[in-house]
Amino acid sequence: MNDVSLRLSGLSKTYLAGTPGEVQVLRGADLELRAGETVALVAPSGAGKSTLLHIAGLLDTPDTGTVEIGGQDMTGKGDRRRTATRRSDVGFVYQFHHLLPEFTALENITLPQLANGVTEREARARAQDLLGRVGVANRADHRPAAMSGGEQQRVAFCRALANKPRVLLADEPTGNLDPATSDQVFAALVDLVSGTGLSALIATHNMELAARMDRMLRLDGGMLIED
Numbered sequence: 001m002n003d004v005s006l007r008l009s010g011l012s013k014t015y016l017a018g019t020p021g022e023v024q025v026l027r028g029a030d031l032e033l034r035a036g037e038t039v040a041l042v043a044p045s046g047a048g049k050s051t052l053l054h055i056a057g058l059l060d061t062p063d064t065g066t067v068e069i070g071g072q073d074m075t076g077k078g079d080r081r082r083t084a085t086r087r088s089d090v091g092f093v094y095q096f097h098h099l100l101p102e103f104t105a106l107e108n109i110t111l112p113q114l115a116n117g118v119t120e121r122e123a124r125a126r127a128q129d130l131l132g133r134v135g136v137a138n139r140a141d142h143r144p145a146a147m148s149g150g151e152q153q154r155v156a157f158c159r160a161l162a163n164k165p166r167v168l169l170a171d172e173p174t175g176n177l178d179p180a181t182s183d184q185v186f187a188a189l190v191d192l193v194s195g196t197g198l199s200a201l202i203a204t205h206n207m208e209l210a211a212r213m214d215r216m217l218r219l220d221g222g223m224l225i226e227d
């Protein structure tokens, strides 16, 4: 079906780590993320969240299994095709903002659009709109160092959405913030995503935040289990 934004089927991944030997992180993980759906990914530290998100976002490849984005099976596709799909269809948010320090908030959101062929005028308009939607329009001309942690993370959300991806992948997006800020910033992310048709897979340790998503999946023993 076409309304599946991301489909992971039978993913397995083993790291050949020196001692004590191999670590099998994924053992047949399956996931179907429908358009517009928000799903929490809950897992203890070391269970393989980052591995799963990297494979889903085409930053890494599984040993077996398939990744489909927007109905396109990415198995065996070359680097150029994978990079192009990642740029157009996937947005990432990490625990740390990873904004470019020498550029303003607005520029951090316009740059990925310009790289995708959007005009400067359109890119700036979209950046302003996104900043407004997460409540930091007044920080558009600030560099990251002149913003609070919560503001930096809000800008990082806008950057992830700059090129209108199909899928947002977030790895502990508010894990660096104090609990009260984390709560507000997470709410801003959910607001930003809702109603856009964007699908989001958001890893979090925080069960209260996870409960705000449409569904919750647990990564357990290398498989994804519906909670």
Ligand SMILES: Nc1ncnc2c1ncn2[C@@H]1O[C@H](COP(=O)(O)OP(=O)(O)OP(=O)(O)O)[C@@H](O)[C@H]1O
Residues within 6 Å of the ligand: 015, 016, 017, 023, 025, 043, 044, 045, 046, 047, 048, 049, 050, 051, 052
């Ligand atoms: N490149 C690698 N080489 C060897 N082992 C690795 C590699 N990357 C991850 N691992 C191991 O695979 C397991 C899963 O790692 P991963 O980073 O996916 O976990 P995680 O659930 O994201 O953990 P955390 O919440 O602590 O970030 C861990 O035991 C880790 O040590």
